[in-house]
Amino acid sequence: MRFLLFSAGWTFFFTATAMLLWKLVGSRRKLYYLFFLNMLFLAGFFLLADRWLTL
Amino acid sequence: MKTPLLKGRARFIVELVRRDYVERFAGSVLGSLWAFIWPLVNLSIYIVIFGKMMGARLPGTSEINAYGIYLACGLIPWTCFAATIGRTTSVFLEKKSVISKVNTSLPALLVFINLSEVVTYLISMLIFAIFLGFNGFTLHPRLLLLPFIFYLQQILAFTLGLLTATLTVFIRDVKEMVGIILQLWFWFTPIVYLVDILPTAVRHLLLFNPVFSIIDAYHRLFVFAQIPDLRKLAVITVATHFFLIVFYMLFRHLEKDIRDFL
Numbered sequence: 337m338r339f340l341l342f343s344a345g346w347t348f349f350f351t352a353t354a355m356l357l358w359k360l361v362g363s364r365r366k367l368y369y370l371f372f373l374n375m376l377f378l379a380g381f382f383l384l385a386d387r388w389l390t391l
Numbered sequence: 392m393k394t395p396l397l398k399g400r401a402r403f404i405v406e407l408v409r410r411d412y413v414e415r416f417a418g419s420v421l422g423s424l425w426a427f428i429w430p431l432v433n434l435s436i437y438i439v440i441f442g443k444m445m446g447a448r449l450p451g452t453s454e455i456n457a458y459g460i461y462l463a464c465g466l467i468p469w470t471c472f473a474a475t476i477g478r479t480t481s482v483f484l485e486k487k488s489v490i491s492k493v494n495t496s497l498p499a500l501l502v503f504i505n506l507s508e509v510v511t512y513l514i515s516m517l518i519f520a521i522f523l524g525f526n527g528f529t530l531h532p533r534l535l536l537l538p539f540i541f542y543l544q545q546i547l548a549f550t551l552g553l554l555t556a557t558l559t560v561f562i563r564d565v566k567e568m569v570g571i572i573l574q575l576w577f578w579f580t581p582i583v584y585l586v587d588i589l590p591t592a593v594r595h596l597l598l599f600n601p602v603f604s605i606i607d608a609y610h611r612l613f614v615f616a617q618i619p620d621l622r623k624l625a626v627i628t629v630a631t632h633f634f635l636i637v638f639y640m641l642f643r644h645l646e647k648d649i650r651d652f653l
Contacts, residue, residue: 339532343539368636374546375632379625381539386621 342388343381350377400499407503408510430467430515434522437462449614450585456526457614463519464613465582465606468541471512472548472602473573478504479552480559480569487653497646498639501556505549512541523613533618540608540619543628547601550635557642560649580606601627 354373358366416422441447442459449457482500489495559565580602586594597603604627608619642649 337532339535343535367639371632371636371639375628378539378543378546378632379628382621382625382628385536385539386625 339385339388342384346377346381346384400496403495404499404503404506407500408507411503411507412510426511426514427518430511430518433466433515434463434518437466438522450587460523460526461585461610461614462583463522464609465580467512467515467519468544468606468609469577469580469582469602470515471508472544472605473577474511475505475508475545475548476552476555476569477573478508479549480555481566482552483556483560483649483653484563484566490650490653497649498553498642501549501552504552505545508548509545528613531616534612536608536619536621537612540605540612540624543624543631544602544605546635547605547627547631550631550638553635553642554638557638557645557649560652561645576600576602582606601631 350373354370354377357369357373412423412426416425419425421428438456438459441462442456447458448455449461479501482504483490483497486495486500490497490500555565555569559569579597580600581589581597586597586603586607589597604620604623608624611617611619
């Protein structure tokens with residue numbers, strides 16, 4: 337249950353951040369920021385899940 | 392004022408995906424039912440031919456369907472990954488009539504191929520899940536990792552597709568080379584065989600094969616009931632995004648030339 341909440345919460349948090357970024361940042365650079373944010377989202381998820389699941 | 396649900400580029404991509412499916416089965420009596428028949432036939436071949444008729448078994452298990460499941464959960468993601476790269480490689484050439492007539496976003500064409508293959512993957516996984524359900528497979532929270540692993544897999548396919556699609560416009564041979572590389576890559580990834588049968592030296596080389604870690608994650612989730620090597624997946628994530636940014640910069644640099652060449 338806590339893993340379900342963790343993955344759902346993590347996805348929601350980053351989707352909201354990405355949408356905010358899309359609205360706020362100028363179009364020229366926003367895809368690069370989005371790629372970087374996406375990397376943080378996925379890599380962060382795997383690392384946290386690694387810690388979370390082995391506890 | 393009413394806001395449309397999908398605006399501009401997103402609507403264009405969804406329309407392309409829809410048209411892709413309509414065109415694929417246009418004129419056939421069974422129509423889009425074929426999208427379900429194909430994966431069903433493939434899955435039956437893995438299970439019946441390999442598992443039951445040829446008697447292939449996974450070492451350490453007496454389960455009759457284990458090898459079929461091992462094969463299916465390697466082949467389904469690989470098919471999606473390889474088809475995404477294979478189709479994106481020539482997408483600019485195939486859609487050049489659209490590109491020259493309308494001011495189309497070129498990356499949107501790559502996203503459309505990716506989404507189209509995602510739909511095929513989801514249909515295959517649905518049929519696979521139904522089979523697993525009948526086979527007594529029990530759901531476990533670790534299966535929540537699956538969407539994230541699949542997401543990484545398709546970002547990797549998008550990244551490589553971005554490079555090959557860009558290069559194919561200038562060097563047509565790239566399309567043929569991609570086909571050969573994908574074929575070699577398939578056999579260099581333990582999908583139809585187990586990693587244990589490889590010599591130690593080759594096993595070390597597998598560390599440089601990102602698809603191995605992804606397919607291995609599927610095997611661990613569905614066959615071995617283990618948690619995948621998430622640290623390795625995190626490393627692949629960082630490397631994939633690094634190359635995504637580099638290839639995107641290259642694409643932006645060449646975008647005008649791509650339009651002129653087409």
